[in-house]
Amino acid sequence: MSSIEKIKAKIISPERLGRILEQDRENGKKVVFTNGCFDILHRGHIEYLSGASDLGDVFVIGLNSDISVRELKGENRPAIDEQSRSLTMASFEYVDYLVLFDEDTPSELMSVLKPDIWVKGADYKNIEELPEHKVMMEIGGEVVILPYVEGFSTSDIYKKILGSAKS
Numbered sequence: 455m456s457s458i459e460k461i462k463a464k465i466i467s468p469e470r471l472g473r474i475l476e477q478d479r480e481n482g483k484k485v486v487f488t489n490g491c492f493d494i495l496h497r498g499h500i501e502y503l504s505g506a507s508d509l510g511d512v513f514v515i516g517l518n519s520d521i522s523v524r525e526l527k528g529e530n531r532p533a534i535d536e537q538s539r540s541l542t543m544a545s546f547e548y549v550d551y552l553v554l555f556d557e558d559t560p561s562e563l564m565s566v567l568k569p570d571i572w573v574k575g576a577d578y579k580n581i582e583e584l585p586e587h588k589v590m591m592e593i594g595g596e597v598v599i600l601p602y603v604e605g606f607s608t609s610d611i612y613k614k615i616l617g618s619a620k621s
Contacts, residue, residue: 464544465552471514472566474551478512479570487569489516489560489586491523492539493532498602505600506573507548514551514567515543516560525558561585568593576602 455463466474475485486509492499507513517540523532532539536554544552555563564572564586572590574581576599581587590597 461541461544464549465540465554468553468555468563468566471551471553472568475512475514475567475569479568483512484510484571485512485514485567485569486510486571486573487514487516487560487564487567488573489518489555489563491518491527491532492543493523493527493534495542502575502600503546504548506598509571509573509598512550513548514553514569515549516563516567517543517552517554519554519556521556522558559585561589564589565593569595571596571598573598573600575600 478485486506488503488506490499492515503515517536518526520532520536523536534542540552540554543549553563553567557563569590572586572595574584574586574597578584578599581597581599587597589595
């Protein structure tokens with residue numbers, strides 16, 4: 455199998471992934487899940503994702519589809535299409551699986567995947583109020599908040615690019 459085929463094989467449907475993860479858990483593996491748009495990757499993302507992957511045995515990323523990103527961030531987003539973002543994210547050696555979702559939140563997806571741990575960054579306030587938190591409590595999972603990496607944000611990158619484009 456070529457390298458690109460190995461990367462593409464990590465991008466999987468929710469139903470199929472649910473069955474795989476069920477088997478992994480039966481084999482004693484801890485499943486870690488995180489989600490996001492990951493529109494323009496930066497150092498903050500890399501530190502966050504690598505830290506999240508260290509929390510368990512199987513690391514899954516739920517990636518907002520283009521439809522979902524537009525709903526959340528506006529018509530001009532994402533800058534990078536979902537196929538390109540998927541390939542990029544799946545290419546990281548510490549990512550085991552990647553799944554796309556169209557909804558505003560991955561709550562429905564998490565109900566199917568039943569991760570042991572859901573990871574978010576400390577930039578999210580009032581995490582207990584998020585629908586994903588409720589799902590994790592229902593399935594008996596753990597919520598882990600990782601520190602925010604100061605000075606790195608996609609919004610800041612957009613501002614910098616747009617600001618320099620006007621000059």
